[in-house]
Amino acid sequence: MIIAQQKPIKDIAEMIADCKKVLLVGCAGCVTVCLAGGEKETEILAAALRIMRRLQDNPLETVTYVATRQCDPEYIATMDNLVKDVDAIISLACGVGVQYIAERYHDKWVVPALDTKFIGGSKVHGVWEEKCGLCGDCVLHRTGGICPIIRCSKSILNGPCGGSQYGKCEISKDVDCAWQLIYDRMKALGRLDKLMEIQPPKDWSKSRDGGPRKAIREDVMIG
């Protein structure tokens, strides 16, 4: 899922400093799961902003709503009625949600409440870790299910660098050397020979270097 975390509240308040009434929109997708933008966080943020503004003698009116997902236009459309008389919309979704809202309501001031961090999973409750580099050309079948692009600090594709010591990366004792992990796992799987295969240079054109990407499936497109 997408992992996001809330911005400092002062920064959010700053973005809507000139507004009298705002709509806060949570998202029941990834950001609810990573505890950053569900109904709870949305209402906490709304209450906090109201209190803050009342302390400044400049009361703020808030409306809260949680969209099923902010990355689908149909769900954005469900809040048409709420948007009308607000001065701004605060999205508690990932960057996708903010943009979809901004696209639909061109005349509204739309601001992000979250910083979209990475794609990852929850290691334990409350700890999320980055696991995928979104390279567009997955290599996990060659690397024992361990991604060298995101888990190696240098995204090296052909084995560890000189900074690998005792299984750890030179950047920190807490970071495993991805290539050590890859080697250990391939060894355990009895597939070390796979690592010896010569790989062509990675096709980075499938990564985001070529500008914003699109994924298309003709077979499911409607009309």
Place this chain on the structure above:
Amino acid sequence: MSAEKTGSVLVVGAGIAGIQASLDLAESGYYVYLVEGSPAIGGTMPMLDKTFPTNDCSMCILSPKLVECGRHLNIKTYTCADVVDVQGEPGNFTVTIRQRPRYVDVDKCKGCGECAEACPIDVPSEFDQGIGERKAIYKPYAQAFPNAYVIDKENCIECGACEEACQAGAIDHSMEEETIELKVGAVVLCPGFEKFDASKLAYYGYGRYPNVLTSLEFERILSASGPFQGHLVRPYDKKEPRRIAWIQCVGSRNCRVEHGYCSSVCCMYAIKEAVIAREHSKEPLEITIFYMDMRTYGKGFEKYYERARNEQGVRFIRSRTYEISEVEDESKNLRIRYAQEDGSICEEEFDLVVLSIGLEPSSSIKELGRKLGLTMNEYGFAEPAPLTGVGTNKPGIFVAGAFSGPKDIPETVMQASAAAGASASLLAEARGTLVKEKEFPPEKDVSGQPPRIGVFVCHCGVNIGGVVKVPEVVEMAKNLPNVVYAGEYLYACSQDSQAAMKQIIEEYDLNRVVVASCSPRTHKPLFQETVREAGLNRALFEMANIRDQCSWVHMHEPEKATEKAKDLVKMVVAKAALLEPIPQVSAGVTKVALVIGGGVSGMTSALSLADLGYRVHLVEKEQQLGGVARRIKQGLKGEDIPSFLSDLIARVTTHPNIQVHVGTEVQAVAGYVGNFVTTLTDGQEVQHGVAIIAIGGEEYKPTEYLYGESDRVFTQLELEEALAGGDPRIENARTFVLIQCVGSREPQRPYCSRVCCAKSVKLALKLKEKNPAVNVFVLYRDIRTYGFLEDYYLEARRKGVVFIRYDSANKPLVEKGDSALKVTVTDHVLGVPVVIDADVIGLASAIVAPESNRQLSQLFKVPLNEDGFFLEAHMKLRPVDFTSEGIFMAGLAHGPKNLEENIAQAKAAAGRASTILGKDQLESHGVVAVVQQDKCAACLTCVRLCPYNAPKIRNYAAEIEPLLCQGCGTCAGECPNKAITLQGYKDRMQMAMSRALFREV
């Protein structure tokens, strides 16, 4: 047996044992008569401040049980009552009890305390151990059940002040003694213990020196409900002590006063009191415990001891105390003269000395035992029938708690559940014949109706009305939104008020009811029953506590108290408008048990349940039943274990209700309490309502002391086998050395294995019995022959067994000698190394948790402690339950214990399990958390948080199993999309209360 059995049980003594046994029996389908000599149930536990080893507040954990026991429809409690006679046979006893007059009508008394306020007579309070005072009319302690006062006629001057003060008309000076006859099928005796009278030991100066206290007195000083509200001061001058000493074994391990036994609990309670005293003291406190052997043998005890010694600065001095004398100045401080281990004599001064007094049976208990013809031991405790845990020489009469020997709370509770289980098994055919069920009219459907709230404001005599202006509160309430009725009552809980309430609900067509009175803890169930009788769902009731939280605590500020009472009512009315009916969720019960582990514990549990008439699947991974007990030849009291075991196996294998699965393990578990489905490794699927995990323990294979290198080094179990088998290595040996704590009380296994000291002592005696000429040395750290096992320790010393203490830092050295094994150990008295040429060495090897504990912990989602043993739901009061309902534990898998104790625990597990199997329908616990599934993001927050495994993700959303949910609301508080709410405590309700508070009416 000729007559049909009676489906009721007499429980004598209403301490924690009596309460637990009564609750278990009543929940299993038996009617209970609970007879208590004092004016209230509770026993000793309410007097304690904290409990070891978790430092739980004693009253907090007991209080819910008091309420449950007091209110149970199938428990009839007689207080101020004694058993005079028991006649008849198992299944049919006739019991005569004598109930002394209370002079207060329990049904009329509201416990308001006006009478005590008026009473002119002060009497030292028994509850506070004489440190505080009570009146001649009194309630033993605040949370007491019955919540009623009692007149102590010996001190009453019959001035009539109480009668005048009592607005409920509850006082009746003319009450007389009554004799009551009861028919019961079985008797459970748990009359508890008496404390040793420390003044019998003149050299400690108790009673002469004001700063020498007993441990129970000290407990009251520490207690927040005690005479000094928990401020640690000396009763003598109210000054905070700076140096406190505890003296252990006062009235224990002392043959001169015929108290040769160990009281088992004092080491731990002394450490606890020491640790808590330190927490209570604002000034630095020097704490010393003078002891002989530190007996921290129970689960979690050793770590507690280690923490006290290493982290909390408690000084432990192994010593003999000669005498205490008083310093001749105003301070009245005390000087303790004691001998250290090496014989040197020291003297030290303390501000306060606490005597760790032992437990003994009271004379009335002894008398009762004699009357019933029970076998009593030389000290006057009941002697349980061998290897029964709870049986006596009189069939149908069972014992539990300290009556059968000094023991701590968890063991008492365990034995109580076991006695309940054993009584239930005896009366299986009469189960359900005498229990009552409350009948209610059908519930009115109030859905969609606008709230119509009735507010009933209570004066509580003058308790509330004397401070709060009740009429003003009523007037204000009338103007609140949704309120259609408001009225005032002298006692809202009296029977006439209850009748009026029902009528008003009808008349005004109320669909929500608010009572503003006292504590919901004591009174909510009562009022809820009333609204239920009026056809309203229980959840449509709410309470405002304007007594405990208002009039009582703002007695001198009537104006402000009235304002506060109004606010509290406003808030609760706002909440009431949002209340919704809560349907009781129920599910059927598969009346089958799965018992995992075919050792003595598992077989005992299986038999108990099978005798109760339930089908049992007994799963054992080995090809034969018996477990570790197959290697034991003799019990601690000399019992013949092989024949006991073969008899047990025969009973299990031939029992029509037991299906034995040998060579099988558990592979997968699904479902929850009442309805589990477990798959075994042989592919069989078992449907069951409860599970008991009793997979035993293992003997640690030592790596020390040449074990495995010399064939003359044995573990305890191996030595026992070799001894029984006539092994020539044993037969021809002249010198034996038994080494204790091998693998126990070590950093990697920081617990005591509990059974090894007694076992080594017994082995030593056996060796001496075979040939008195052999030399037997026991090398130990502390000899932990708790309870009556102490007698064997004494006997061993008398018969010439040599006990040498060693330090963990200076362990014995075992080397191969020319013909024998050379053991070098530093003698604790002489302080010099002693060399023993040993022919045979026996190692008291630790009991370790079986590897499969981990596997079952994952399959059943139940926790293990740090040492790999199963972790019970509560160390004190739920010693055989897991937090997940319907799963229980017994035997070594829970922690080291001897055979007798394992049997008791196995019966306890069966007793607890039968409280579930005895029901046709299981109901949810009142309020539970519910998921609005369309809002759920399946984020797993609830699943990860819940300690009871109640939430699960099913069909992409969370589902909370109402029968498992305990209603804490932790998941609701944390749910990121607010998909979960706790019934009756929704955030919206709390927010509405806040809004109502600050809104002007």
Place this chain on the structure above:
Amino acid sequence: MQYVPNIRIVEMPCSGTIDHRVLLQAFEDGADGVFVAGCMEGDCHFQKGNYRARKRVNAVKKLLDEIGLGGERLEMYNLSAAMGPRFAEIANEMTERVRRLGPSPLKKQSAGTMEKEGDVA
């Protein structure tokens, strides 16, 4: 046992039930201070509810600091049901603290001058 009469109490089955939003709501409505009273640590009847409550209270304290109301107005206390005197002590302590901080700047004019504290137990 007596304590200051300006405390208003909201009953909860366990302090672990408390939601951040409820705490914020009390402040928005005009409470000068709020304290959450949970069981002693390690004593939770529901195992860990009071630990969760403490975490949430700490989070809201931090938020209150950030938004300028001040986290000092909120506190978590641990005490047992048998510790009446301790409750009184806490009530007085918290009242003292709030007096020192002055009335809540969020107090509505119409709510009068009376000092009120929410308390959740």
